[in-house]
Amino acid sequence: MTFRAGASRPSQPTWPDYMASRAKQTREPRLADFFTRGTLDPDTPIGQAPLVAMDFETTGLDSSRHDIVSVGVMPFTLSRIRPADGRYWVLSPRRKLSDESVAFHHITHAEVAGAPDFAAIIDELLALLAGRLVVVHYRQLERTFLDAAVRERLGEGLLMPMIDTMSLEARIHRQSWWARLRRWAGRPMASIRLHESRQRYHLPAYTGHHALVDSLATAELLQAQVLYHYDWETPVGALWR
Amino acid sequence: MNVEQLDIRGHMAQFAPFDDLPDALLDRIAGEVEIRYFQAGSELLVKDEPVEALWYIRSGAVEMYQRSGRLFNRLSEGDIFGYSDLLRSNRRVRYPVSAIEDTLIYFIPGDVFEAICEEDDDFAEFVETGGQRLKVTVEQQRDDSGLMTTRVRKLISRQPQMVEASMSLQQAARQMRDANVTCVLVVDVTETHSAYTFTGPDGRHWQLNGILTDRDFCTRVLAEGKSAQTPVGEVMSRRVIVIQSDESVYEAMLCMLRNQVHHLPVLHRRQPVGVLHLSDIVRHETHSSLFLVNNIFVQNTPEQLARLAPEVGTGFVRMVADGANSEMVCRALATIGRAFTQRLIELAEAELGPAPVPYCFMVLGSMAREEPTINADQDNALVLHDDYDPEQHGEYFEALARFVCDGLDACGYPYCKGDVMATNPRWRKPLQVWKRYFTEWMDEPNGERLLHSSIFFDLAPVHGETPMVEALQDLIAELAPQRPVFLAALARNAKNRTPPLGFFRQFVMEQDGEHRKSINLKRRGTAPLTDLVRVHALACGSKAQNSFARLDDIAQTKLLADGVTERLRYAFEFMSMVRIRHQADAIERGVEPDNSVDPENIGSRERHHLKDAFEAISNAQKFLSFRYTMPSRSGSSRTSGGSEEQRSRR
Numbered sequence: 001m002t003f004r005a006g007a008s009r010p011s012q013p014t015w016p017d018y019m020a021s022r023a024k025q026t027r028e029p030r031l032a033d034f035f036t037r038g039t040l041d042p043d044t045p046i047g048q049a050p051l052v053a054m055d056f057e058t059t060g061l062d063s064s065r066h067d068i069v070s071v072g073v074m075p076f077t078l079s080r081i082r083p084a085d086g087r088y089w090v091l092s093p094r095r096k097l098s099d100e101s102v103a104f105h106h107i108t109h110a111e112v113a114g115a116p117d118f119a120a121i122i123d124e125l126l127a128l129l130a131g132r133l134v135v136v137h138y139r140q141l142e143r144t145f146l147d148a149a150v151r152e153r154l155g156e157g158l159l160m161p162m163i164d165t166m167s168l169e170a171r172i173h174r175q176s177w178w179a180r181l182r183r184w185a186g187r188p189m190a191s192i193r194l195h196e197s198r199q200r201y202h203l204p205a206y207t208g209h210h211a212l213v214d215s216l217a218t219a220e221l222l223q224a225q226v227l228y229h230y231d232w233e234t235p236v237g238a239l240w241r
Numbered sequence: 242m243n244v245e246q247l248d249i250r251g252h253m254a255q256f257a258p259f260d261d262l263p264d265a266l267l268d269r270i271a272g273e274v275e276i277r278y279f280q281a282g283s284e285l286l287v288k289d290e291p292v293e294a295l296w297y298i299r300s301g302a303v304e305m306y307q308r309s310g311r312l313f314n315r316l317s318e319g320d321i322f323g324y325s326d327l328l329r330s331n332r333r334v335r336y337p338v339s340a341i342e343d344t345l346i347y348f349i350p351g352d353v354f355e356a357i358c359e360e361d362d363d364f365a366e367f368v369e370t371g372g373q374r375l376k377v378t379v380e381q382q383r384d385d386s387g388l389m390t391t392r393v394r395k396l397i398s399r400q401p402q403m404v405e406a407s408m409s410l411q412q413a414a415r416q417m418r419d420a421n422v423t424c425v426l427v428v429d430v431t432e433t434h435s436a437y438t439f440t441g442p443d444g445r446h447w448q449l450n451g452i453l454t455d456r457d458f459c460t461r462v463l464a465e466g467k468s469a470q471t472p473v474g475e476v477m478s479r480r481v482i483v484i485q486s487d488e489s490v491y492e493a494m495l496c497m498l499r500n501q502v503h504h505l506p507v508l509h510r511r512q513p514v515g516v517l518h519l520s521d522i523v524r525h526e527t528h529s530s531l532f533l534v535n536n537i538f539v540q541n542t543p544e545q546l547a548r549l550a551p552e553v554g555t556g557f558v559r560m561v562a563d564g565a566n567s568e569m570v571c572r573a574l575a576t577i578g579r580a581f582t583q584r585l586i587e588l589a590e591a592e593l594g595p596a597p598v599p600y601c602f603m604v605l606g607s608m609a610r611e612e613p614t615i616n617a618d619q620d621n622a623l624v625l626h627d628d629y630d631p632e633q634h635g636e637y638f639e640a641l642a643r644f645v646c647d648g649l650d651a652c653g654y655p656y657c658k659g660d661v662m663a664t665n666p667r668w669r670k671p672l673q674v675w676k677r678y679f680t681e682w683m684d685e686p687n688g689e690r691l692l693h694s695s696i697f698f699d700l701a702p703v704h705g706e707t708p709m710v711e712a713l714q715d716l717i718a719e720l721a722p723q724r725p726v727f728l729a730a731l732a733r734n735a736k737n738r739t740p741p742l743g744f745f746r747q748f749v750m751e752q753d754g755e756h757r758k759s760i761n762l763k764r765r766g767t768a769p770l771t772d773l774v775r776v777h778a779l780a781c782g783s784k785a786q787n788s789f790a791r792l793d794d795i796a797q798t799k800l801l802a803d804g805v806t807e808r809l810r811y812a813f814e815f816m817s818m819v820r821i822r823h824q825a826d827a828i829e830r831g832v833e834p835d836n837s838v839d840p841e842n843i844g845s846r847e848r849h850h851l852k853d854a855f856e857a858i859s860n861a862q863k864f865l866s867f868r869y870t871m872p873s874r875s876g877s878s879r880t881s882g883g884s885e886e887q888r889s890r891r
């Protein structure tokens with residue numbers, strides 16, 4: 001079964017258009033650089049696309065109140081994931097870590113004590129994302145937190161197309177009300193969802209709540225989803241949001 | 242880089258050959274791994290395509306096919322493949338591989354693979370020596386056993402008793418009595434710190450200056466007329482032979498023999514940590530089986546004998562724990578089994594009176610091959626003198642047979658389900674009849690007769706006129722090589738039970754209609770192997786019964802290609818050992834020992850070797866049908882004519 005639903009919607013600006021306009025407007029050189037690199041042509045077959053899986057652990061679900069505490073990034077393609085190319089940072093949240101959040105993301109007070117602020121990793125992060133299509137599991141979180149974190153530090157937000165393995169999974173299983181419910185159920189269940197999605201493709205169980213592990217898990221999940229439900233020729237424009 | 246969080250290393254560290262790699266090397270491999278997901282049904286390795294990496298199965302399962310399209314191997318989590326292709330000069334795929342489940346692969350790049358082979362000999366050996374793999378392991382198992390590798394410190398159970406040289410002999414003797422030891426070490430404080438001193442618990446430097454044994458109290462004290470108040474220092478031996486605690490027990494034994502001493506102080510560096518006595522080594526080394534055999538021969542009723550039965554299991558477990566190999570364990574079990582049989586016959590004769598005609602009691606099957614396992618049942622028969630008259634003597638031998646077989650059952654050797662026992666009148670016959678039986682079996686093999694051959698063609702005398710059974714062994718060795726139809730039928734029979742090549746995948750076991758979660762190592766492993774060894778042994782006229790001895794005889798001929806007998810020997814040893822350990826484990830857990838092994842309980846390294854062993858059997862079975870072809874009807878008469886000629890030429 002092949003889904004090509006929701007390719008480019010003519011009424012809305014396309015992602016390449018958006019990236020190009022931001023490249024012109026931005027006054028922040030680092031973002032200008034990023035937007036100038038642009039994104040992929042929507043017709044690029046997913047099998048040829050340079051991809052990068054990304055996962056954040058946060059102190060909560062609201063990007064206006066909560067912070068990113070760790071970032072995992074895993075560049076990959078459908079034919080290879082190279083864990084050695086992955087990057088992982090623990091970050092110091094601007095607001096104090098609460099004990100509940102520690103229980104949630106497993107990053108301890110001691111770990112964040114000497115950790116840098118998000119500002120310190122922006123350059124390296126942008127370099128890893130530039131020219132690659134970002135893959136996340138539950139894009140609302142990564143997209144809003146990345147946008148907010150960059151906006152706070154550089155004065156402008158950062159948006160880009162993303163493939164959301166969770167919404168691909170929801171699309172595939174949209175007949176199921178349960179799948180829909182879970183889709184909107186919120187972040188605390190995210191890693192369980194990732195785990196459950198992976199189980200459908202017989203991917204091994206990883207211990208969750210580690211941004212780098214989850215980025216690897218997401219990369220593997222996309223490889224599996226494309227093989228099961230799409231194919232390597234599927235244009236990225238049919239998959240990103 | 243933070244690969245450690247990804248658990249790649251942790252996963253690989255559980256599986257052979259990675260489990261034995263040094264940490265640094267494993268870190269490096271984990272850091273270089275590349276990952277890709279494959280859907281069930283996809284082709285992973287395509288014949289003649291180049292291979293660039295070692296494939297490691299993180300999850301899922303794959304199948305490897307031979308050129309002929311026949312299944313060659315099934316691999317699953319933790320297994321590797323592609324290495325034989327990587328080792329070939331052109332680095333192209335020889336056996337295609339496809340995924341039978343959704344599979345996540347870790348790739349270890351070719352240059353990293355090369356580097357590991359370069360740096361780690363064990364790893365290189367693992368991947369380079371397909372068939373040799375087994376050999377290495379069996380030899381390692383052998384080295385691990387007993388004297389050679391057990392360290393002296395393992396035999397030390399307590400601190401040495403130490404006295405100062407100024408202490409009186411009486412005080413020293415009291416100390417020895419109270420501590421229940423046969424010697425004391427004589428130590429003194431010394432000012433100088435030297436290569437011979439050690440630091441005592443008081444922080445001072447001490448030196449070991451002598452040893453005083455109970456023997457010394459006889460030879461140096463009483464015989465010399467020394468008073469009880471003489472200081473120890475005057476009579477002690479100053480010549481102290483010591484051994485380091487990490488030396489082998491074997492070395493300790495040699496040291497005692499060389500120096501004619503029975504006490505050996507054991508040092509950790511220079512600190513005395515104990516005293517080894519010759520009896521400690523004897524106790525360690527003497528398998529309880531020897532004591533048990535002695536014990537068997539002094540029992541006077543079957544009931545008393547039956548009381549010894551639990552000791553067989555205990556001794557068996559101890560031997561396995563001591564690292565004995567399968568040959569040692571099985572020979573001990575055979576010796577014990579024969580001792581029970583022999584003693585029961587002696588007791589029967591004592592009760593029934595001497596036998597009216599000479600006879601020989603023989604054992605058959607695994608006991609005759611000296612390969613019984615702990616759960617073996619009894620297979621036996623009576624060969625009677627040709628003067629035997631059923632009218633006159635029948636009752637006596639029936640009673641004797643009954644006495645022995647009942648006794649064996651009570652001693653833990655259950656009755657034979659196939660009724661191959663001396664109690665069965667059919668298997669209680671004069672020598673002439675036995676000769677006719679064997680001749681008929683070989684001349685006109687049919688289904689039932691072939692069934693017998695797997696039991697009756699392994700035979701050994703236990704008690705009585707052994708030449709009678711030897712006459713049967715001679716007859717078989719003479720006739721069998723000239724009976725191609727018999728050999729071919731036997732060969733075909735030997736292929737009935739096949740090794741489970743896809744053993745470790747559950748669905749394969751289901752397909753085979755086997756027990757869902759276990760594999761019968763006897764039925765699918767050792768039994769097919771002894772069957773095929775028997776065919777070759779009969780073909781080459783060997784009179785040996787033991788499978789290892791038969792393999793020796795076979796190796797003398799050109800029946801099998803170079804190295805094949807070795808591979809079979811190792812396969813047999815390895816499978817036997819896995820089975821024996823499984824049974825010892827069952828006894829220890831208080832469970833009835835059986836032959837069914839749960840693959841979950843087999844370590845990854847053992848799995849590899851078991852696979853190799855099954856493969857060795859499978860190949861040998863294929864060779865059987867090639868070597869012993871059933872002659873066609875016309876061909877059969879020609880062949881038997883040929884044997885006639887051969888016979889007349891003899």
